[in-house]
Amino acid sequence: MRKILVVDDILTNRVILKQTLIALGDYDVIEAINGMDAIEKFNLEKPDLILMDIMMPDMDGLEATTSIKESMGEDYTPIIFITALSSEDSLVTALASGGDDFITKPFNVDVLESKINAHLRIRELTQQLNVKNDLLSSFNQRLITEQELIEHFFESAVQQSFLDKNIIKYHMSSMSTFNGDLLLAERAPDGGLYLVMGDFTGHGLTAAMGTLPVAMIFFKMVSERFAVGDIAREINLQLHKLMPSGMFFVASIIEINTRGDIMSVWMGGMPESYWLSNEGEFKSKIYSQHMPLGILADNEFDSSIQVFDIEHGDKVYLYSDGIVEAKNSMGEQFGDERLDKIIINAKNNRFNEVLKTLNDFTGESNQKDDITLVELNCQGIPALENSEETIRNDDALPWNISVSLSEIDMRTPEPVNKLSTILSSMPYISRHKGVLHVLLAEIYANSIEHSILNIESVSKTDEEHFEEYYKIRNEALLGLTKASINFNFSFFVEKHKHYLEIKVSDSGTGFKNKVTTKNNKQLHGRGLDIINSFSEKVSFSEDGKVLTILYKL
Numbered sequence: 001m002r003k004i005l006v007v008d009d010i011l012t013n014r015v016i017l018k019q020t021l022i023a024l025g026d027y028d029v030i031e032a033i034n035g036m037d038a039i040e041k042f043n044l045e046k047p048d049l050i051l052m053d054i055m056m057p058d059m060d061g062l063e064a065t066t067s068i069k070e071s072m073g074e075d076y077t078p079i080i081f082i083t084a085l086s087s088e089d090s091l092v093t094a095l096a097s098g099g100d101d102f103i104t105k106p107f108n109v110d111v112l113e114s115k116i117n118a119h120l121r122i123r124e125l126t127q128q129l130n131v132k133n134d135l136l137s138s139f140n141q142r143l144i145t146e147q148e149l150i151e152h153f154f155e156s157a158v159q160q161s162f163l164d165k166n167i168i169k170y171h172m173s174s175m176s177t178f179n180g181d182l183l184l185a186e187r188a189p190d191g192g193l194y195l196v197m198g199d200f201t202g203h204g205l206t207a208a209m210g211t212l213p214v215a216m217i218f219f220k221m222v223s224e225r226f227a228v229g230d231i232a233r234e235i236n237l238q239l240h241k242l243m244p245s246g247m248f249f250v251a252s253i254i255e256i257n258t259r260g261d262i263m264s265v266w267m268g269g270m271p272e273s274y275w276l277s278n279e280g281e282f283k284s285k286i287y288s289q290h291m292p293l294g295i296l297a298d299n300e301f302d303s304s305i306q307v308f309d310i311e312h313g314d315k316v317y318l319y320s321d322g323i324v325e326a327k328n329s330m331g332e333q334f335g336d337e338r339l340d341k342i343i344i345n346a347k348n349n350r351f352n353e354v355l356k357t358l359n360d361f362t363g364e365s366n367q368k369d370d371i372t373l374v375e376l377n378c379q380g381i382p383a384l385e386n387s388e389e390t391i392r393n394d395d396a397l398p399w400n401i402s403v404s405l406s407e408i409d410m411r412t413p414e415p416v417n418k419l420s421t422i423l424s425s426m427p428y429i430s431r432h433k434g435v436l437h438v439l440l441a442e443i444y445a446n447s448i449e450h451s452i453l454n455i456e457s458v459s460k461t462d463e464e465h466f467e468e469y470y471k472i473r474n475e476a477l478l479g480l481t482k483a484s485i486n487f488n489f490s491f492f493v494e495k496h497k498h499y500l501e502i503k504v505s506d507s508g509t510g511f512k513n514k515v516t517t518k519n520n521k522q523l524h525g526r527g528l529d530i531i532n533s534f535s536e537k538v539s540f541s542e543d544g545k546v547l548t549i550l551y552k553l
Contacts, residue, residue, distance in 0.1 A: 278313025
């Protein structure tokens, strides 16, 4: 039943209005005798509409309206003046005080009914809009959080990369907040350099999401001294399993050995690279011989590599197609021939010359793709010194940390960040912070959504379902009582290898049988696949209520 507040100092007027409103519809009519009384009744009753007289003792309708409107905030309660005033100046003053409409006395019942219905409809639409805005704000906050997670990992990956300016000169320019191009480099424990440079299909956040599994696999396999072809195979396997159909990664993966005289290359879908001598003499182009990563199933994948005898000071130039496909104001592409001419024929500083020519060519034209250019200076890379990998296993002491999150912690912003910070401060963990942060985020999300709140991911299929999903999630979190998620972290050495065991339990129902792999057009619902991809072993016990993960450091 809609509430209407009638404000008039004359009893007869209030009675007439009340009887009229009851005859017009199913209204709950509340009365106030002056402006002060109107403010009190408004705060107490929260009416849907106010019919306000102007000329009243103690506090008139104009003052009361101004005060009521100031207290509404983002809510909207229409105020219609019913007044005997007829001068234009008086009516302008009335509306300026915050009133939404007016009716002159004696009023016409049909006009009154029409205006009440119109303003109640506006109020209803405003309330619906506020609900949508709240949902949109919640959705946007979650999106920001997810973007920050990817940005955190991307920055962590870049910080881990061995991007010595004497060996690797690079330029990366994204067309949006997140870069679909990726460049990672790392020294192997026993010497040598690994590099991966590539381009995900698409732009922005969707493309940047692919950097997570690629970076995890790359750093982990380099630390274990896997061959280039094996790294390519593993990246392909995980991308094929996790990424949507139509999303793939064109990439070059390169290894230069410790002495700096052999270069191993796996290329899939990338533009050709340029190989020049230390004196600037053009040696050869290196062409892609494989499909991009993430397209083929593992049994179709070809991990064969190209091997080149190189000399100290040789240079390799790699680039993404954003360079040759860049357009000027006339719609003309920069093109392969222009790039060829600069790299093959230029005498000095080819790297800077390419960027200068590209900038002059495009001018003020908007960038249409992510752009990456890399100059790799070939040389020997000695074995790491004083790194975690060189510490004797006998010196590694086992340790254990237990953390319990309550329902209060679950309602705070990003408890996973705090948990990750605690964990990364322990010995042997800092180099794996990015990977472990993602693992903890997936574990936490699955525990919250599938076990404690019991919210199914299948409902998140479009914007409307996302809104409903986050509304349900937020409401469920606010109503949560006596809930907990318990983490136990154990570091140990076994057979000369370092391991971190993560045990997770919670007060919910467990989620083993609730986490399913969705079709490859979806990005959600794959938490268990991601956890499996980067762990040595994943197991459940106690009917799915305890998740145990073994991660090799």
